[in-house]
Amino acid sequence: MSHPSIAHIRKDYMQASLSEVEVGMEPIAFFQKWFSEADKAAVQEVNAMTLATVDTSSRPHARIVLLKGVDDSGFTFFTNYQSAKSREVDSNPHAALVFFWPELERQVRIEGTISKVTAAESDEYYLVRPRGSRLGAWASPQSEPISSRAVLEENEKKFEAQFEGQEIPRPEHWGGYRLQPNRIEFWQGRPSRMHDRICFEMTDNKEWQKFRLAP
Numbered sequence: 001m002s003h004p005s006i007a008h009i010r011k012d013y014m015q016a017s018l019s020e021v022e023v024g025m026e027p028i029a030f031f032q033k034w035f036s037e038a039d040k041a042a043v044q045e046v047n048a049m050t051l052a053t054v055d056t057s058s059r060p061h062a063r064i065v066l067l068k069g070v071d072d073s074g075f076t077f078f079t080n081y082q083s084a085k086s087r088e089v090d091s092n093p094h095a096a097l098v099f100f101w102p103e104l105e106r107q108v109r110i111e112g113t114i115s116k117v118t119a120a121e122s123d124e125y126y127l128v129r130p131r132g133s134r135l136g137a138w139a140s141p142q143s144e145p146i147s148s149r150a151v152l153e154e155n156e157k158k159f160e161a162q163f164e165g166q167e168i169p170r171p172e173h174w175g176g177y178r179l180q181p182n183r184i185e186f187w188q189g190r191p192s193r194m195h196d197r198i199c200f201e202m203t204d205n206k207e208w209q210k211f212r213l214a215p
């Protein structure tokens with residue numbers, strides 16, 4: 001049974017507005033501005049984003065991953081290359097990302113195509129991760145069914161012993177992906193559901209075109 005009060009949860013968004021002028025013509029630069037504002041506002045898990053992918057039966061799947069870098073080439077995250085999401089991305093590179101920063105009443109939706117980053121980039125990030133996370137990349141067959149938690153813990157011990165006293169190298173099955181955007185929408189909550197939505201789409205001649213959407 002659904003909780004009777006869920007339908008009554010309601011919030012009016014009062015903090016800010018968003019104008020065409022303010023957004024400018026460089027959506028990545030504007031994303032970076034909003035990201036640093038969210039970071040300054042101490043948004044929880046500010047770099048957590050929903051990643052939506054599609055499988056070979058056209059079914060969508062969504063989960064959170066962490067943004068690890070953003071520049072004009074796109075939005076980077078790291079994962080297991082044998083995971084469900086990787087199988088999906090490898091068979092269909094079209095994907096979407098969503099950030100929700102409730103403390104600022106903001107959402108950013110990003111759509112585009114995904115490709116693997118270079119091995120050198122994956123190495124660079126892998127080697128700054130804490131040793132425990134590096135071991136985890138070896139120990140966890142991400143997205144595979146396992147019979148119990150003990151399987152994971154035994155794997156962890158096995159690799160801990162294997163790499164004792166040495167640097168843990170990056171497993172080939174772990175690395176980065178970058179989503180290169182072709183659409184980015186900035187959403188700012190406003191009172192009475194009259195929100196601001198400003199959207200960018202990449203034209204065929206690789207220029208951003210900007211328009212406002214009804215909320």
Ligand SMILES: Cc1cc2nc3c(=O)[nH]c(=O)nc-3n(C[C@H](O)[C@H](O)[C@H](O)COP(=O)(O)O)c2cc1C
Pocket residue numbers: 045048061063064065066067077078079080083084085086142143
């Ligand atoms: C806050 C948060 C951050 C996460 N960050 C990552 C990440 O950066 N990379 C990753 O592979 N999984 C991350 N996960 C786990 C994924 O949500 C997911 O469980 C996992 O990647 C397996 O997804 P898949 O089976 O669809 O491939 C995170 C989960 C949460 C809740």
